[in-house]
Amino acid sequence: MTAKLDVKIDNTIGPRSPGPSYQDLLDKELNPVPDSLRDNTNPYLGSENLSVERYLSREFHEQEVEHVWKRTWQSVCRVTEISEPGDTFVYDIVDMSILISRTEQGELKAFNNACLHRGRQLIDESGNYKELRCPYHAFTWNLDGGFKGAPCAWDFHHIDKDTFGLTDVLVDTWGGWVFINMDKNAPSLQEYLGVLPSHFERWKPENGYKMIHVEKVIPCNWKVGWEAFIESYHAVATHPQILPYTDDADSQYDVWGDHISRTITALGVPSFHLEGLTDQDVVDNMLGVSAMVARPNNALVPDGKTAREYIAQLNADEFSSNHDQPLDSFATNSERMDSILYSIFPNFAPWAGFHPNITYRFRPNGDDHQTAIMEIIVICQLATGAERPKDTPVRRLGDDELFSQAPELGESLGTIFDQDLQNMPKIQKGMKNVKSGELVLANYQEVRIRHFHQTLDKYISGEL
Structure with missing residues (x-):
């Protein structure tokens, strides 16, 4: 009734x-x-x-990609899923891919998931890795994003090893969740969350x-x-x-x-x-x-x-x-x-x-x-x-x-x-x-x- x-x-x-x-x-x-x-x-x-x-427009979707997905804080996984050195999580959003790694020092780092040599996706699946090694030509980075080396280094004398690190993105945690943001000028996660942490x-x-x-x-x-x-x-x-x-x-x-x-x-x-x-x-x-x-x-x-x-x-x-x-x-x-x-x-x-x-x-x-x-x-x-x-x-x-x-x-x-x-x-x-x-x-x-x-x-x- x-x-x-x-x-x-x-x-x-x-x-x-x-x-x-x-x-x-x-x-x-x-x-x-x-x-x-x-x-x-x-x-x-x-x-x-x-x-x-x-909801229907392809153009509106592309505006979201540029102005929302590239600029907002997004949850990617639980902190406990990447708790050990070498634990690496791959987060895909639209046509972008971000990898988040736990370094040997226990720090969380996040990078654009792309090899700086020929652009291949660097890590295909979440897992535990000793290093971040490209499957295509074996260009390799440390877990903290620093360049480690590549085969035939003699042919890349124009690369400055000290500046050839992976491109990082913002990463932070709240409530047991890991968040990333691709906008380096974004507000901190704490500011973004407003009243949520206190609640x-x-x-x-x-x-x-x-x-x-x-x-x-x-x-x-x-x-x-x-x-x-x-x-x-x-x-x-x-x-x-x-x-x-x-x-x-x-x-x-x-x-x-x-x-x-x-x-x-x-x-x-x-x-x-x-x-x-x-x-x-x-x-x-x-x-x-x-x-x-x-x-x-x-x-x-x-x-x-x-x-x-x-x-x-x-x-x-x-x-x-x-x-x-x-x-x-x-x-x-x-x-x-x-x-x-x-x-x-x-x-x-x-x-x-x-x-x-x-x-x-x-x-x-x-x-x-x-x-x-x-x-x-x-x-x-x-x-x-x-x-x-x-x-x-x-x-x-x-x-x-x-x-x-x-x-x-x-x-x-x-x-x-x-x-x-x-x-x-x-x-x-x-x-x-x-x-x-x-x-x-x-x-x-x-x-x-x-x-x-x-x-x-x-x-x-x-x-x-």
Whole structure:
């Protein structure tokens, strides 16, 4: 049954859903609520439409290559994936390739992945190398980028060994992730991330390990895929099975500066679009569908507890061993169960909280602006001093493989991604038939999409 369409209107911020807000739920927390969750920016960024050419045009793609991919900070891998001397990671974006190496002194260095002799790609695959040696003519560099030598050195007396080092790019780390930026004049990563490091200080993503990493080529422009994960508005039509325990319409949306935004969608609470659900209905549906909570047998909601409180306790019991103290002693219900999803412009979206956290990443599939690579990564946190499992390698799904067929994700979580995937090629095709040439956005529920495109425009225009 559909709920009434009355709306809350604040003249300073515009309409909001009439259901209980996320901040209303925080008011019921027993443990102290961190300031990061109380931050409620109430963004309004206008009501302008978007041109479909942003997704369809080859020219627009080439502007992105020049002004975005060459100038922004991008996550490439986990720090633990290149922790030993010689560990080298190859990161490809559009038609560019960057290699990141751990030197013998333990320093991280990043370089354009090209031999300075004849231009062959220097390193083809991530791995551990004693040196960076070109397979074509054996021109060789040290891990720190300094030139080591080449066969028949007598024929290259015009090369100055001291200045023939690899061309480096910026590299830095945050939250256990390695980031690169090809723009030598870019702001520091710390400045770029704005409020993010202070918000995540409580959740310590650097303590985690990569337990799942699945990627797939998807048949749409990378922004079509990206935008499906920075709004919850589509849940009512695309993911109806999660509505009994997902407060989709009352999600909170936030933006900070040009690079950071966030959606918080409360779980363990039925959607405002539904009526008549009991707390037991919420629990039964959540334990049957969600892959992010423990699933005991005979999960009956105790008298005096809400579904949200009960699920939060189940997660505290399940995940406390991953932390230095029991979660119910300090963590809010929200941090134990909700979808707290941040994004870093242009293409990196980590969840936050005290449970295994999904991270999304989208980028063009090579230099093809009509297909993209979608990555789903799950980071599991670890208590101080716990033995760290090895990060799982990426597994690429085939064109005909569904996310729900990936055993790492499981059928219920994978089905959610499959539902998103069903929309993506239809969006790419359908935009060609929008006669106005423009797309319409919600003012609040799709404000992160609007924020993303406004930042994108600033890079293309040279304002950033």
